[in-house]
Amino acid sequence: MVVGRYNRNRMLGLEDDSSQWVTGTKDMMRVAVKYFENLFTASDLGGDDRVIGLVEKRISRNMNEKLLQKFTKDDTWLAVKSMAPLKAPGSYGFCIDEAQGAFILGRQISDNTLIAYEVIHFLKMKKKGKHGNFALKLDLSKAYDRVERDFLARILSRLGFHQDCFGDTSAEGVCSVRNILKDYELVLGQKINLGKSLIYFGANVGEAIRSSIIDIMGVKRETNPEKYLSLPMMVGRKKRWAFSNFADHFRKRIAGWSFRYLSMGGKEVFIKVVLQALPIYIMQCFALLKTFCHQLEGILNKFWWANNKTSKGIHWSTWSALCLPKVYGGMGFRDLCLFNKALLAKQNDxxxxxxxxxxxxxxxxxxxxxxxxxxxxxxxxxxxxxxxxxxxxxxxxxxxxxxxxxxxxxxxxxxxxxxxxxxxSVKSGYRSLLTNVIQQTVTTGHTIENYKNIFTSIWDLQIPAKMKIHLWSLFKNYVPHFLNLVQRRLHVDSSYVQDSSFYKTKGLSRVTKRNVLWRPPKSGVIKLNFDASFASNTNFFISAVLARDSVGQIMGACSYPLLDVANTFVAEARACEKALCFALDMGFRKVVLEGDSLKVIKKLNSNIVDRFVLSPISQHIQVLAGSFEEVTYLFVPREANKAAHELAMVGRNRKLPCFWVEEAPLSVIEAVESDRYEWFHRC
Structure with missing residues (x-):
């Protein structure tokens, strides 16, 4: 392997300045030394006073005094500790400036692609008007090597360097752009690579003017710009043609790997980490055709079900089924169409x-x-x-x-x-879109909702991933037994018959549940269990509050209807709000609020100010909590909140505000007595 790598990386010859090919060791050394001498030797600078004079001085005396102070041990320690392990410093760091197009919160390198795409679109569509425009794409020769350090030393004494890159097709505009580029080369030492630079004209620019500008600028003319930052510049109606190269690259990326010794667990990781990440760069800028997304998904599906030795295999399920979350019987892969929408949604709020x-x-x-x-x-x-x-x-x-x-x-x-x-976030946007798909799947008669506990127990097993996937395949009936092969009209040996009763076993749906009990509060504290019954079709919900003391006796209860509620989380938050209002009316001083909505309880226990939809309600709850001596928020599973849930069901039937003091409806009393019995007679 070492010898093979040496032979591949060995240079057999070099081309010198006169385009002559040299192979001797001494001649190659001479060409290399000359090349790097020219590259790193400072060029003869012209007068850069005019350019320096355009830069405004922004650094004050006080700022200089702070900058010139000696660094202390604490300063160094604070600077190092404030840096993330794999990130550059923040706004006060060494290499990130707010004028950059990337590495800034809220900005991406793909934003430059969108800007360039809009510019080219404008030039192509503007077919009228006296004044035309052009776009100039410049290529710098060895941009990171050809930097004049003396010029940088002078420019650092100033703050801010701006270069105007817009141009019109008048002779004055073209000469202005040319002079700017020459000054740039002169003072900074950079070199514009005219052989790779391109110019694109607006549709209303005449042919004579185009030829004149090309002669002045000395660059090549581009009639159909193909790519910028590896993305197509013009898409138009031929979207399939514009992204066809990417599909080929996608196939080659899979073919370039050796999967002979890759297990199903390894395939899962490879798809999620590598293959699904390839289209992200394109999808965050363009709305891809569904047919193109399905084409990529077909490649992924073929790879997932293919046999590692023969690269062939039976496709036991569609890609859309594999994209369901694991608790719903899928593998948690991405639906590329939905993920494309989630990425593009960042451009619209x-x-x-x-x-x-x-x-x-x-x-x-x-x-x-x-x-x-x-x-x-x-x-x-x-x-x-x-x-x-x-x-x-x-x-x-x-x-x-x-x-x-x-x-x-x-x-x-x-x-x-x-x-x-x-x-x-893209994650939350994709989750929202996928949730809608899951709800539609469940409502169309599928029973995957009934098997969530089984799938959860499979993926929670502490065994290798390939064994979990094998159990998943068995339960989903994705195995080549006799019946499946016959249904797919595949040739099978009639003497081979496998009992498929395993897949019809109903006992698999039995999952042992942990017994969770309602727990009474400590002496002197009142526990208020709250719940909400929500009807999504009418945006109507009933909040229910049940107050009990340290021995489990009912101190009071209420149910209250409200309209125009967005979702279950808002309904649960409103129920908690009603619980505090009820506690104030009853005169309780020390209370525990207990509900079965984990998201609501987490929000109430957090002091973080954010833009969550529950923030206005939680802030009002915190104001109400100031009227009590002690307020605690606890989360319990639905099994330990069944009495409050029963009260919500009763209130849903009545549809009117109801209040009880030291009593409750009969069905609620039965649930309360059941909670008391289970707690005081627990093992």
Whole structure:
């Protein structure tokens, strides 16, 4: 292996400045030394005073005094500890500037591609007008090696260096661009590679003007720019043609690996870590055709089911089935169409969800309604329904009414509903899209929801990944036994018959559940269990609150209906809010609030200020909590909250506010007594 690598990396010859090929060792050394001498030797600088004079001086005396102070041990330690292990320093670091197009929070290198794409599109579509435009793509020869250190030393005494790169097709505009490039080469030592630089003209630029500009600039003319930063510059209607090279590269990437000794567990890791990451760079800029995404998914599916020795195999399932989460019977692979949408969603941040892509669909324009505050009732902190329904489309009106409000005086903010931080991320966007697919799959008659516990128990086993995948294949009936081969009309030996009763065994659905009990509070503390019964089709929910003392006796209960609730998380948060209001009315001083919504409880126990949709409600809850001596928030599974759940079911049937003191409906009393018995008679 070492000898083979030596032979592959061995240089047999070099080409000198006169395009002569030399092979001798001494001649090759001479060519190499001369090349690097020319590369690293400082060039004869011209007068750079004019360029330096354009840079404004920004560093004050106080700033210099701070910069010239000697570094202490604490300064060094603080700087090192503030750096992430694999990242450069932040805004006060050594190499990141806010003017950069990448390495800044909220910016990506692909943003440059989008800008270039829009520029080329503008030039192509502008076919009228007296003034034309052109775009100039420059290539720097050895950009990181040809840097004049003397010029950098002078420029560092100033702050900010700006270069204007826009150009029009007038003779004056072209000469201005040419002079800027010459000054750039002169003072910085860089060299423009005219052989690789290109110019692209607008559609309204005449042929005579184009030829004149090419003669002045000395660059090549580009009529159909293909790629910039490895992405196509012009896509148009031929999207399949524009990305065909990527599909070929995708196949070659798989073919270039040796999978002879790769297990199914290794395949899973390779798909998720390597193959699924390849299209991300393209998908974050362009909306790919579904057929193209399905083509890539077909390549992945073939690789997953292929036999490592023959590279062939039976495709036991579609790629869409493999993209389901593991608890739903899939492998957790990515649906490329959905992931493409999640990536592109970072370019758009609509205020409200639903029709119109976030744009407000109004029935009529009215200048009297200009700010959101005008749609609120000051006294009750609720939406003005009649005004909203009069001005907006019905679906968007319901979306607006679903936005939770709180009377805590919190500031307005834009919120992403599907993530606890309130900030959009590709992960949360993809999860939201995939959840919709899962819900549609479940409602169409599939029973995968019934097997979540079984799949969870399989993937939680402490065994090698290939064995987990084999168990998954057995349960999904993805094995070549006699019946499956016959159904697929494959040739099988009739003497081979395998009992497939394993796949019909109902006993597999039996999963032992951990017995979780309701626990009474300590003496002197009242525990309030809260729950919400939510009807998504009407956005109507019932909040239920059940108060018990340290011996499990009922101290009080209430159920309260509310309309225009966005989702179950908001419903649970509102139920917690009602629990505190009920505790205030009952005069409780030390309380424990217990619910079965982990996300709500985590939010209440966190002091982080974020843009989560529950933030206004949680802030109001914190204000209410200030009226108590002691407030604790606890999470319990649904099994330990069944009494509050039963109360919510009762309130859902009544649909009116109901209150009880030291009593409750009969079915709730039975659930409470069951909790008491199980706790005080536990083993």
């Amino acid at each position: 609509p205020w409200i969800r639903g029709p119109g892509n976030g744009r407000l669909l109004v029935h009529s324009m009215d200048i009297n309604w200009t700010i959101v505050d005008q749609f609120l009732n000051d006294e009750s902190d609720t939406w003005k329904k009649e005004v909203i329904y009069r001005l907006f489309d019905d679906k968007q009106a319901r979306c607006i009414l679903n936005i939770p409000l709180a009377g805590s005086g919190s500031s307005d903010m834009l919120v992403w509903w599907h993530d606890a931080s309130g900030e959009y």
